[in-house]
Amino acid sequence: MTSERRQMPRYPCHLRTSLMIDGQMFEAVCSDIGPGGAYLATAIMAAPGTRVGVVLATPQATSMVAAAAEVMYTVHRSATRQTGVAVRWLEMTPQLNRVITLMEDGFHRANATQLGAAQAVTSPMPAARPSDAAADRTARYEAAPQQRVDLPITQPTRKKT
Numbered sequence: 001m002t003s004e005r006r007q008m009p010r011y012p013c014h015l016r017t018s019l020m021i022d023g024q025m026f027e028a029v030c031s032d033i034g035p036g037g038a039y040l041a042t043a044i045m046a047a048p049g050t051r052v053g054v055v056l057a058t059p060q061a062t063s064m065v066a067a068a069a070e071v072m073y074t075v076h077r078s079a080t081r082q083t084g085v086a087v088r089w090l091e092m093t094p095q096l097n098r099v100i101t102l103m104e105d106g107f108h109r110a111n112a113t114q115l116g117a118a119q120a121v122t123s124p125m126p127a128a129r130p131s132d133a134a135a136d137r138t139a140r141y142e143a144a145p146q147q148r149v150d151l152p153i154t155q156p157t158r159k160k161t
Helices: 094-122 132-143
Strands: 011-021 024-033 037-041 051-057 064-075 084-089
Touching: 011 094, 024 051, 024 094, 037 064, 051 084, 064 094
Parallel strands: none
Antiparallel strands: 011 024, 011 051, 024 037, 037 084, 051 064, 064 084
């Protein structure tokens, strides 16, 4: 069991990202983000302590947000993480703060929806009625003649090595 060393929360996300190391840009995907830093899935490795530039696409992909960061550690593909780098923010800009706030709001909204769905399952409320379009599709499917197709049985083939 590992202990959590972070002092600030991280929120799951999937943001297109560019990572600038020594003046070169590399593609990455931000898989979690928070006020303390982020995890960037990328094939490019950077040593801990390396200062990098991070350019994140906003959640609506309407603009880009640049931030300075420092590599905290790298991960070579593991059971729980893709290959990438964990970074900590060196400066919290208003634009970066807005992206993090949007991710946090989305995370809390999704958890509230899941909680509501779990409560609805145990609720004595009647089940929702399917929409007219869904009922129409079901009726057409059930009315259509069902065809059985027998596939020929073939002998297994051996791979040539």
